[in-house]
Each structure stands twice: as structure tokens, then as C-alpha cells.
Amino acid sequence: MTGDLEREGDDQRVAGEGADASAEEIGTLIGRLSAGDDDMDRETRGRLLRRLARLIGQSARRAGASGYARGRWLAELMMAAAPHIPIRDLETLSAHHHGLTGEELAESVVRVAGHGTTAVGAAGGALAAVEFAAPPLLLSAPAQLAAETLVVAAIEVKMIAELHEVYGVRVEGSGTVRGAAFLTAWARRRGINPLESGSLTNALGSAAKVALRKRLLRTMGRSLSTMGPFLTGAAAGAALNRTATRKLASEIRKDLRGTSGGAVDGEGDLDVTPFPLPGERPPLES
Numbered sequence: 001m002t003g004d005l006e007r008e009g010d011d012q013r014v015a016g017e018g019a020d021a022s023a024e025e026i027g028t029l030i031g032r033l034s035a036g037d038d039d040m041d042r043e044t045r046g047r048l049l050r051r052l053a054r055l056i057g058q059s060a061r062r063a064g065a066s067g068y069a070r071g072r073w074l075a076e077l078m079m080a081a082a083p084h085i086p087i088r089d090l091e092t093l094s095a096h097h098h099g100l101t102g103e104e105l106a107e108s109v110v111r112v113a114g115h116g117t118t119a120v121g122a123a124g125g126a127l128a129a130v131e132f133a134a135p136p137l138l139l140s141a142p143a144q145l146a147a148e149t150l151v152v153a154a155i156e157v158k159m160i161a162e163l164h165e166v167y168g169v170r171v172e173g174s175g176t177v178r179g180a181a182f183l184t185a186w187a188r189r190r191g192i193n194p195l196e197s198g199s200l201t202n203a204l205g206s207a208a209k210v211a212l213r214k215r216l217l218r219t220m221g222r223s224l225s226t227m228g229p230f231l232t233g234a235a236a237g238a239a240l241n242r243t244a245t246r247k248l249a250s251e252i253r254k255d256l257r258g259t260s261g262g263a264v265d266g267e268g269d270l271d272v273t274p275f276p277l278p279g280e281r282p283p284l285e286s
Contacts, residue, residue, distance in 0.1 A: 023080050026055050031084030033120070034154035036112050045119060049147055056150075057143035071213035078150055078216060079204065082179030085154050087161040090168075102264040106166045110249040113159035117152045117241035149220040156245055157186045160252050164192060167256035167264055180204050187211040189248060191255030219244075 029052045033045065056077070063073035094101055097108040161182045164171055171181050171192055184204060185192050188211055204212065222240055 022055055022059060023077070026052065026059065026077060027081040027084040029055070030081040030150050030154045031086060033151045034116070034158050035086050036116050036155070036158070042119075042122075049120070049144075049151070052151070053143040053147040056146045060143060060146070071217045074146060074149065074216045074220070075209060075213045077146075078153055078212065079179075079183065081150065081154060082157070082183055083175045085158050085161070085179070085182075087158060087178070087182075088165070090165045093162055093165060102166075106163055106253060106264070109159060109162050109166060110246060110253075113155055113249065114242045114245045116155040117245045118238045120148055120151050120155070121238040121241040145220055149216060152241055152245075153186065153216060153219060156248055157182050159245070159249060160185050160191075163249065163252055163256060167253070167260045169194065169256055169259050180208075183212060184208045185252070186248075187215045189215075189251050191252050191259055193259050 029048055033048055033052070059077065060073065063076075088096065093109065094105060097105055097112075100108050161171070161178070164182075169192065171178050171194060173181075181192055187208060222244065
């Protein structure tokens with residue numbers, strides 16, 4: 001009896017170690033796919049996305065249907081992946097974007113993020129086209145949708161974090177603190193004001209976790225468009241992702257302008273001239 005209990009404990013420990021290793025690889029893959037690597041070709045992106053979908057399928061089976069249905073499992077994967085999302089500081093961003101600063105740099109950051117989510121949508125649609133040609137492969141569709149959702153979310157979280165750098169709204173703290181802050185910003189579609197009480201914590205609170213789960217499930221719903229037959233899903237997924245990313249960026253930039261006191265000019269300093277409200281004429285330059 002004692003030997004059986006020991007073997008059972010060993011099996012559970014090995015299973016737990018396997019789950020940890022899988023979660024680590026999922027985070028690494030999400031980080032790589034969200035990095036905005038200009039040199040990553042379509043074939044490589046598709047291969048990494050397929051690998052991610054397989055790992056997520058395994059994770060979903062371990063999580064159980066109830067966690068999957070409520071989005072809790074998806075949110076936990078996203079929180080675990082957050083430290084793997086590469087975020088560049090202002091100096092590195094400017095160098096990467098050919099010396100751009102201020103609003104031009106912000107627009108370039110948004111454009112790169114839009115290209116990234118567009119590429120993910122197109123890659124997901126291309127995979128779906130293959131699955132429609134071989135119906136048994138459609139069994140992997142839920143895992144593919146989850147993979148697309150997490151990568152799109154990671155690209156947008158990275159964009160939000162780097163926009164904070166551009167607008168001079170620095171979020172200090174450990175990777176855990178910064179990751180939790182930017183995930184919350186993504187879930188709530190709001191910029192971060194570091195001066196607000198409770199804006200920076202080591203972990204997401206219950207309200208933020210609920211917001212994150214809801215936002216991930218909405219994003220997954222958008223990814224359903226990639227499941228169209230042939231290459232219709234690729235076109236739909238690419239267009240929807242690009243539009244959604246740019247709309248999110250517009251909302252975040254509006255918040256950050258308010259927090260920083262105005263738009264950033266070409267030298268990286270603040271222009272305190274307020275942006276006109278919708279319907280108002282912009283002030284004339286003297």
C-alpha cells in the first residue's frame with residue numbers, strides 16, 4: 001500500500017512538472033510571436049502557431065471544460081505569458097523605428113502592432129483553410145482559436161506598454177508588477193496613471209481578472225472569423241484584427257495624452273496644448 005501511494009505521488013509530481021514545462025513553452029512561444037520580428041516569415045509564424053495550438057490543446061485537457069468555458073483557464077495562460085512579452089524602453093524603441101520620436105514614434109508602434117495582429121489573423125485563416133480541406137483536423141479548432149487569441153492579446157499588451165514609454169508614462173516595478181499593470185490596461189482598454197492608488201500591484205485583483213476573462217473571450221469570438229473555408233477566414237481575420245488593434249491604440253493614446261499633459265512632440269518633450277475634442281477645430285499655429 002505504501003509503495004502504491006509513493007508511486008501515485010511520483011506520478012502526480014511528474015505530471016505537475018510536465019504542466020509547468022508546457023506552460024513555460026507556451027509563454028515562450030507567445031512572447032516570440034508577439035515580438036514584432038520583421039524577419040519572421042509566414043511559414044515560421046504558421047509553424048509556431050501550430051505548435052502553440054498543440055500545447056494549448058494539451059493544457060485545455062488538463063484544465064477541464066469548466067475552466068475553459070468560463071475563460072479562467074485562458075486568463076491564467078495569459079497571466080503566465082505576460083513576463084515573456086518583450087517590452088522595449090524609449091531609447092530602444094526610437095532606434096528600432098529609425099530614430100522616430102514623439103507622435104511619429106507612437107504611430108509607428110501602432111502600425112507595427114497592427115501588422116502583427118493582421119499577420120496572426122491571416123496565419124490563423126490559412127491554417128483553418130487546411131483544416132477545412134481535411135475535416136478531421138477541425139477537432140483542433142478550439143485550441144487554434146485560443147492560440148490566436150493569446151498571441152493577439154500579447155501583441156496588443158506589448159503595444160500598450162510601449163506607448164506608455166513613448167508618452168513618458170513610465171511604469172516602474174518588477175516584471176510581475178508591470179505585466180499585471182499592462183494586462184489590466186488591456187482588459188479595461190485604459191491607459192495607466194501611476195499616481196492613482198492601486199494602479200500598480202503584484203497581481204491582478206478579482207475585478208481585473210474578471211475583466212481579463214471577459215476581454216479574452218470577446219477577442220476569441222472575433223477570432224472565429226478566421227475559421228471560414230478556403231482563404232475567406234484569412235482575409236476576414238486579418239481585417240478585423242487590424243481594425244480592432246488600431247481602435248484600441250486610439251483609446252490608449254487618448255488616455256496617455258491626458259495623463260502626460262498633451263501630445264509628445266518630435267523631440268520627445270511634452271506639448272501641453274490640449275488636443276481638440278471631437279467636432280472642435282484644432283488651434284491655429286502662430
